[in-house]
Amino acid sequence: MAQWEDFSHIFSFNKKYSYDTKVVDQIISNRKALENQLFADRLLALAGIKGVTKVYPPKTNGDLRSLIEHIVSSELDIHHKQALIYYILKDCRSAPDAAAHFAQDCHLPEKYRLFIEGLWNLDRLEFRRAIEFLAEPSLIPTFPDEILYVLTLSQLPKHDDSLAIAYYLTAAPPLATEKVQRAFFDTLCRSNVTEAFYFTRKYDELQRRSYFEQLVEFVHKTPAGQTRSKRAMELVGLPLGEDEEEWFEETLLHGGAKSFPGAKDTVMMRRLATGQMSGLGTELESLGGKKVDGLNWDTLRESMRQTQNVYPS
Structure with a gap:
């Protein structure tokens, strides 16, 4: 047995060491916050350990x-085993130098150490600190979609959308599942509606339409207020292509956004902005609303039609 494999050598600072109760409670709490799976759980599962939440x-x-x-x-290679032990030693608050000493003694390659530092900080919900390690160019992305997904969880403390976007640009996660796709695209929408729109155009028609519809729904799910108004105006002013115009109206009038407040109003705003007042359909022709300063959709619609009759395109 090599020295680094021997418990007494690993925990030479205290062979009777056990986890502090507060550390145990924090780990369990963080696991719940991370939808019941830590990155430590994933690493231990790779080692073939069953029921990781019990060990x-x-x-x-x-x-x-x-x-x-x-x-x-386990059947892991030496460096992966050492990296896991390094993670465990990071938990030892009463021996803050133990992990560093272990890495030095067994000559743990720097890329393994950096990766574990990143995952350990993710599991501690220290996202900014985690990205400082995980954005290191020498790292081969591992668990990239899983890392990105955690960075999109806006309900977590210390969440920052810019960290998710920075990691995406650095690691280029594949976005292999719909869950990750939707979570990351919501992050883009929160950050900037226009940039999210241009992101959709990187994909084939099927995926592009899915993202576009999600964008329209996202704007209309935003709670009423200044932020929603700003996003709605930005959405209405996007340089849509012919197919996107169709998706826009389909989503708002018949699709996933039709039941959201203001859906028809957004379509009418877009029609007014682009001067497309013909073929409104019954949904929009019947749109009136309370007058504000003497105006409602009826008067605006009629005014636009009169203008188009005087100045036909």
Whole structure:
């Protein structure tokens, strides 16, 4: 057995070491916040450990010894085993230098250390600190979609949309599942409606339409107020192509956004902005509304038609 595999050597600072109760509670709480899966869980699963939530975090010295034995006896290569032990040592708050000493003693390659630092900080919900490590160019992206998804979870403390976008630009995650696609695109929508729109144009028609419809729905799901008004005006002013014009009206009048407040109003605003007042259909012809300063959709619609009759295109 190599020294780095020996529990007594790994925990030479305290062979009877066990996790602090507060650390255990924090790990369990963070697991719930991360939709019941830590990155530590993923790493331990790769080591072939079953029921990872029962073995991590270890609650006693015996549990810790058993966990280390599972890691050491796994079929992972040496550096992956050492990286996992490095992660465990990062948890040892009473021995803050233990992880660094272990990495130095076993000559853990820097790219493994940086990757584990990133994942450990993600599991601690320290997202900005995590990205400082995970954005390192020398790293081969591992769990890229999973990392990106966690960075999109806006309900978490210390969440920052810019971190998700920065990681996407650095690691180029494949966005392999609809769950990740929708989560990241919502992040883009929150950040900037226009940039989200241009992002849709990178994809084939099927995916582009899906993203575009999500954008329209996102704007209309925004709570009423200044932010919603700003996003709606930005949406109405987008340079839509012919197919996008069709998707726009279809989504708002018959699709996923039809039940949202203001859906028909948005279509009418777009029609007025583009001067397309013919063929409105019954949904828009019947749109009137309360007059504000003597105006409502009826008067605006009629005014536009009169203008078009005087100045035909």
